Amino acid sequence: MKIAYLTHSLLSCWNHGNAHFLRGVLRELSLHGHEVSVFEPAGNWSLSNLLADAGEAGLHPFHEAYPALRSTSYADAAEIEDSLADADLVVVHEWNDAATVSRVGRLRARGGRFRLLFHDTHHRAVSDPEAIRTFDLSGYDGVLAFGKTLAEVYRRWGWGDRVWVWHEAADLRHFHPPAEEMERQGLVWIGNWGDGERSAEIERFLLSPARQAGLPLDIHGVRYPAEALEALDRFGARYRGWLANVRAPEVFARHLATVHVPRRFYSQILPGIPTIRVFEALACGIPLLSAPWEDAEGLFRPGTDYLVARDGEEMRRHMVAVAEDASLRESLVRHGLQTVRARHGCEHRMHELLAIADKLKAAPARMGSAA
Numbered sequence: 361m362k363i364a365y366l367t368h369s370l371l372s373c374w375n376h377g378n379a380h381f382l383r384g385v386l387r388e389l390s391l392h393g394h395e396v397s398v399f400e401p402a403g404n405w406s407l408s409n410l411l412a413d414a415g416e417a418g419l420h421p422f423h424e425a426y427p428a429l430r431s432t433s434y435a436d437a438a439e440i441e442d443s444l445a446d447a448d449l450v451v452v453h454e455w456n457d458a459a460t461v462s463r464v465g466r467l468r469a470r471g472g473r474f475r476l477l478f479h480d481t482h483h484r485a486v487s488d489p490e491a492i493r494t495f496d497l498s499g500y501d502g503v504l505a506f507g508k509t510l511a512e513v514y515r516r517w518g519w520g521d522r523v524w525v526w527h528e529a530a531d532l533r534h535f536h537p538p539a540e541e542m543e544r545q546g547l548v549w550i551g552n553w554g555d556g557e558r559s560a561e562i563e564r565f566l567l568s569p570a571r572q573a574g575l576p577l578d579i580h581g582v583r584y585p586a587e588a589l590e591a592l593d594r595f596g597a598r599y600r601g602w603l604a605n606v607r608a609p610e611v612f613a614r615h616l617a618t619v620h621v622p623r624r625f626y627s628q629i630l631p632g633i634p635t636i637r638v639f640e641a642l643a644c645g646i647p648l649l650s651a652p653w654e655d656a657e658g659l660f661r662p663g664t665d666y667l668v669a670r671d672g673e674e675m676r677r678h679m680v681a682v683a684e685d686a687s688l689r690e691s692l693v694r695h696g697l698q699t700v701r702a703r704h705g706c707e708h709r710m711h712e713l714l715a716i717a718d719k720l721k722a723a724p725a726r727m728g729s730a731a
Contacts, residue, residue, distance in 0.1 A: 384531025
């Protein structure tokens with residue numbers, strides 16, 4: 361099958377979590393004999409910020425980890441129409457601009473032989489629905505939503521049975537426990553500060569309990585304003601700056617545990633949607649502690665695969681427990697790995713996508729929502 365994916369960026373993971381998942385799925389597709397093409401807009405925001413932050417050297421980790429993956433840069437979607445027309449399946453991510461989303465839809469509506477899916481991995485459908493409604497999806501065959509609650513939004517918008525839940529997952533070829541265990545110390549958090557969506561939660565469930573537990577804390581990420589850096593310093597956390605996602609396994613391997621602090625929209629309005637870091641952390645065999653988050657879809661086994669804290673004091677107790685109890689760490693690692701390897705690898709998602717493509721191919725073409 362010929363599959364084309366229009367992403368914000370394949371090259372850059374700078375504040376761009378979709379790149380983590382996309383790289384793993386595309387590699388699986390290629391290894392299973394499918395022809396994949398990736399397109400990203402020239403001068404995109406994520407890549408521009410990565411280059412400003414780390415220079416060309418910031419691209420080296422991606423190329424080392426994924427030597428076979430390439431993307432085509434374009435200034436206008438008109439430049440890639442011929443390439444898309446030859447595909448069997450085209451997927452357009454919601455980080456693309458409205459003009460690109462609409463143009464690809466028109467190409468499909470004018471008789472394009474490919475099936476066309478819109479891929480939504482963000483909370484804007486509930487936090488800023490008008491931003492999503494600016495996209496002209498009338499030429500699209502369906503929607504991929506990265507959680508059930510988000511899929512229900514699209515169903516209410518008239519997409520019915522042409523919305524599929526397509527969760528993110530870990531690239532198990534890259535995210536796995538270290539071949540040889542090394543000394544582990546302290547806690548690590550890999551994540552971006554993020555527009556005030558979880559500032560209070562980061563302090564309550566990460567910074568404060570880590571200090572109270574007496575455990576060193578390393579922070580990796582970007583978009584930390586001055587007040588955020590001041591907070592890290594106040595609580596004694598060490599800010600390490602941007603980390604290429606493919607380096608996360610080696611960072612996890614040096615620490616006792618990591619923490620999941622979901623953005624408010626995923627803990628309150630779109631429950632059941634974990635961040636990509638949950639999948640990746642469990643796949644790397646590091647104990648995971650989570651701030652309040654409802655696993656509404658039963659993706660994991662809370663209390664078995666990871667520990668959940670209802671408040672900051674319970675998080676402090678969890679941190680102390682994993683630091684002092686080797687058998688607890690071993691149990692969390694073993695069960696977390698079991699769940700991810702059984703259900704949440706990029707190869708699993710590849711098979712899900714191919715099954716969706718087969719359904720679209722077998723059914724009469726239906727484009728756009730019914731709303």
